[in-house]
Amino acid sequence: MDRRKFIALLSTIAASYNLKFPLALAAEEAAPAAVASGGFPDLVGVAGGTPAAMFDRAIAAAGGIERFVRQGQKVLVKPNIGWDKKPEEGANTSPELVKRIVELCLKAGAAEVRVFDNTCNHWQACYGNSGIETAVKEAGGKMLMAHEESLFTPVDVPAGKVLKKTTVHQAWLDSDVIINVPILKHHGGARMTAAMKNLMGVIFDRRYYHSNDLHQCIADFTTIAKKPTLNVVDAYNVMMRNGPRGVSTDDLVTRKMLLLSTDMVAIDVAAARILEVDQQEIAYIAKAVEHGTGSNALDKLRIERLTM
Amino acid sequence: MSYLKRVRQLLAMAVFAIFVLVFVRFDSFGSLLAAIGLPQFAPALTAPFMWSSAVVIAGILIFTALFGRVYCSVICPLGLVQDLMLRLRRLIGKTGYRTLPSLAVLHAIVAAMVGGTWLAGYMLPTALLEPFAAGGRIFAGVFQPLAAVLFKYKSSFFGDSVNWLGMASLKAFDVAGTAIVVAMTLLLFILCWRWGRVYCNSLCPVGAVLRMIAGHSMVKVVIDTEKCVSCGVCEKICKAGCIDAATKTIDNSRCIACFNCLDSCRLSGILLKAGANKHTKTSAPTSNGRRAFVGGLAAAAAGYFLPVKFQSAPAADTILPPGAGNHKDFSSRCISCHLCVAACPSSVIRPSSSGTGLRSLQQPSLVFDLGMCEQNCNLCSQICPVMAIKPIMTEHKKFLKIGEVVYKQNLCVVETNGTDCGACAEHCPTQAVRMVPYRNNLMIPQTDPSICIGCGSCEHICPVRPDKAIIVKPVAEQTMITLPEQEKLAPKAENEFPF
Numbered sequence: 191m192d193r194r195k196f197i198a199l200l201s202t203i204a205a206s207y208n209l210k211f212p213l214a215l216a217a218e219e220a221a222p223a224a225v226a227s228g229g230f231p232d233l234v235g236v237a238g239g240t241p242a243a244m245f246d247r248a249i250a251a252a253g254g255i256e257r258f259v260r261q262g263q264k265v266l267v268k269p270n271i272g273w274d275k276k277p278e279e280g281a282n283t284s285p286e287l288v289k290r291i292v293e294l295c296l297k298a299g300a301a302e303v304r305v306f307d308n309t310c311n312h313w314q315a316c317y318g319n320s321g322i323e324t325a326v327k328e329a330g331g332k333m334l335m336a337h338e339e340s341l342f343t344p345v346d347v348p349a350g351k352v353l354k355k356t357t358v359h360q361a362w363l364d365s366d367v368i369i370n371v372p373i374l375k376h377h378g379g380a381r382m383t384a385a386m387k388n389l390m391g392v393i394f395d396r397r398y399y400h401s402n403d404l405h406q407c408i409a410d411f412t413t414i415a416k417k418p419t420l421n422v423v424d425a426y427n428v429m430m431r432n433g434p435r436g437v438s439t440d441d442l443v444t445r446k447m448l449l450l451s452t453d454m455v456a457i458d459v460a461a462a463r464i465l466e467v468d469q470q471e472i473a474y475i476a477k478a479v480e481h482g483t484g485s486n487a488l489d490k491l492r493i494e495r496l497t498m
Numbered sequence: 499m500s501y502l503k504r505v506r507q508l509l510a511m512a513v514f515a516i517f518v519l520v521f522v523r524f525d526s527f528g529s530l531l532a533a534i535g536l537p538q539f540a541p542a543l544t545a546p547f548m549w550s551s552a553v554v555i556a557g558i559l560i561f562t563a564l565f566g567r568v569y570c571s572v573i574c575p576l577g578l579v580q581d582l583m584l585r586l587r588r589l590i591g592k593t594g595y596r597t598l599p600s601l602a603v604l605h606a607i608v609a610a611m612v613g614g615t616w617l618a619g620y621m622l623p624t625a626l627l628e629p630f631a632a633g634g635r636i637f638a639g640v641f642q643p644l645a646a647v648l649f650k651y652k653s654s655f656f657g658d659s660v661n662w663l664g665m666a667s668l669k670a671f672d673v674a675g676t677a678i679v680v681a682m683t684l685l686l687f688i689l690c691w692r693w694g695r696v697y698c699n700s701l702c703p704v705g706a707v708l709r710m711i712a713g714h715s716m717v718k719v720v721i722d723t724e725k726c727v728s729c730g731v732c733e734k735i736c737k738a739g740c741i742d743a744a745t746k747t748i749d750n751s752r753c754i755a756c757f758n759c760l761d762s763c764r765l766s767g768i769l770l771k772a773g774a775n776k777h778t779k780t781s782a783p784t785s786n787g788r789r790a791f792v793g794g795l796a797a798a799a800a801g802y803f804l805p806v807k808f809q810s811a812p813a814a815d816t817i818l819p820p821g822a823g824n825h826k827d828f829s830s831r832c833i834s835c836h837l838c839v840a841a842c843p844s845s846v847i848r849p850s851s852s853g854t855g856l857r858s859l860q861q862p863s864l865v866f867d868l869g870m871c872e873q874n875c876n877l878c879s880q881i882c883p884v885m886a887i888k889p890i891m892t893e894h895k896k897f898l899k900i901g902e903v904v905y906k907q908n909l910c911v912v913e914t915n916g917t918d919c920g921a922c923a924e925h926c927p928t929q930a931v932r933m934v935p936y937r938n939n940l941m942i943p944q945t946d947p948s949i950c951i952g953c954g955s956c957e958h959i960c961p962v963r964p965d966k967a968i969i970v971k972p973v974a975e976q977t978m979i980t981l982p983e984q985e986k987l988a989p990k991a992e993n994e995f996p997f
Contacts, residue, residue, distance in 0.1 A: 341654075360658060378923035401919065405918055
């Protein structure tokens with residue numbers, strides 16, 4: 191081997207050795223896609239349609255999916271898939287809605303759309319019975335596993351009051367766009383689950399939250415560098431009691447609504463109104479406002495209300 | 499004749515592969531269970547009046563009457579495990595076997611004792627010696643946890659998208675449980691090392707039944723006394739030790755139909771034949787049939803009547819799989835094959851070291867550290883080969899109480915930290931644990947044991963350590979709960995935004 195060949199070989203080895211490292215670094219540094227608010231409403235509420243049709247209306251009113259997803263970007267869609275329940279039981283995000291979002295993202299040129307949740311029941315049962323795994327595959331998206339600690343990466347939460355560090359799913363860190371798609375439900379511990387509470391499904395150790403001031407931890411997590419680009423709340427069938435798992439479909443009230451906002455706090459405040467819970471009751475909302483995550487003053491926001 | 503041995507080996511390898519697949523990845527290969535679970539002799543005996551069991555038993559007996567103990571070399575999981583051990587023995591460098599005594603009387607006594615205790619519902623002897631159970635425990639206690647570790651560490655090879663390796667359920671390595679299985683496996687290996695498949699002709703209850711028939715089977719291995727020069731080559735190759743070259747005889751009752759001997763003789767002095775002819779001698783002369791019968795009868799009676807002290811109601815100190823009924827029924831049926839342990843997707847069914855004591859061996863019970871007994875799952879009740887876990891529909895299972903909640907407020911986060919938690923109520927499928935208002939705008943768990951099904955969701959998720967603030971205690975009898983009628987929620991006007 192002559193000198194030139196040797197150097198070429200050496201640099202190839204060096205390059206492949208470093209291949210993963212700079213990519214990962216770049217991904218972790220990627221700030222949430224900066225979305226200009228110019229001219230668009232802060233919060234869109236749609237009522238009266240199917241979840242997918244309402245999403246179409248809402249996203250159109252918010253400037254179209256192209257405002258959030260650009261050509262070649264990696265998108266993460268994070269629904270609530272926490273329970274081994276069927277779609278009609280209202281415990282998981284509507285698969286039809288998830289499917290529509292994945293489709294639109296791919297249509298907008300997303301390089302890849304990935305979906306996961308760190309579930310409460312057995313993950314394969316949840317992925318299957320929720321209908322979400324099938325919906326995502328049909329739409330051309332990819333389901334990720336999230337049941338194993340090795341799939342999560344430690345992160346610091348510098349602004350956190352209680353939650354100083356946690357482990358987040360790698361896909362949360364290396365996605366360019368994150369679309370948070372919770373379903374609105376009553377919640378025995380947190381009072382309500384919607385946008386901010388749904389993010390408990392992207393970290394591994396939920397027990398830490400539960401034993402260290404649940405509300406503060408939920409609010410603290412909203413301060414990490416990587417935030418959802420967009421939040422969509424499924425409020426078609428709303429679990430009004432016995433949440434978040436629900437005992438039977440008697441716990442549901444059909445509201446045929448959908449909310450969309452880039453502001454996790456604003457969308458949760460609006461969701462609380464639908465759930466008929468005073469936002470004061472939901473301690474994490476005030477704590478998130480204190481962190482500057484978003485605004486709880488709906489009267490100061492531009493809200494678009496659409497009916498179908 | 500060599501093709502017979504090859505066919506036997508291929509079939510045995512296929513059956514063994516299915517065993518490994520079923521026990522190691524029940525989620526993917528569970529449907530193959532019918533192929534290996536159905537033709538098992540002892541499990542079929544537990545429900546002799548079901549037509550499928552009757553067909554299986556009759557089929558095995560008739561097949562044995564025709565062709566000898568092919569069952570022992572092809573179907574029996576412990577037979578296959580022993581053949582692997584014998585292969586290992588050869589690899590290490592120890593070859594050759596010797597002629598063994600008949601041991602017919604001992605075998606009859608052991609098997610009859612197992613049968614007697616089994617009928618009496620005292621399961622320790624059956625659990626120890628029945629080959630399906632012993633084989634199952636080796637697969638579930640050694641192979642599966644090792645495979646689970648492999649799956650866990652190799653799943654990232656395919657990245658984080660849903661992949662087959664990652665879909666394996668995590669399995670606990672129960673040190674005590676695995677130690678027992680490993681010890682028994684080593685014991686079996688020592689037996690194999692010294693005397694080949696002696697277990698099959700001295701301790702195995704299934705072997706004891708089959709040998710009574712195999713001695714008179716239509717097709718059997720025989721020695722042509724005209725050609726045989728008593729060189730002993732076939733004797734050395736016989737892992738059942740049933741060939742005596744000196745007397746030119748074969749004890750066909752002990753022959754496990756491996757056909758290894760057929761090719762060993764250069765003089766074609768040993769062959770497979772239907773019936774005997776004038777140049778062949780078949781059975782070693784045995785005069786101990788009567789002794790075996792009397793001894794067996796006495797052992798069966800002793801087995802049935804003596805261990806009465808073990809038949810008193812066992813302590814109800816474990817949580818049983820859904821469908822088990824109560825501890826007395828369960829402990830008198832379960833043979834500890836650990837199929838349910840291998841199949842449980844959330845790995846809550848575990849071999850239990852406590853509870854049964856000397857009553858049985860590692861009968862399973864529920865532990866909730868890795869998961870909860872999932873509401874929509876009734877897998878264990880579908881697959882239990884001896885109906886120790888009786889079939890239960892998922893619609894019923896949702897309301898089947900297998901344990902009962904115990905809440906310890908003095909340990910609870912809400913009480914000790916003064917912060918909201920609610921993890922237990924969040925996971926409770928029946929709201930037997932619900933959150934109620936407490937001081938300082940907090941919510942605290944409140945339990946209603948009457949609607950608790952004991953699924954362990956609350957215990958699994960409770961964040962308090964080392965002792966959890968909410969646990970499930972065993973119940974004496976599994977019963978159905980009735981959920982109270984809920985008041986209907988008023989429908990809401992649509993298209994009216996509350997903001």
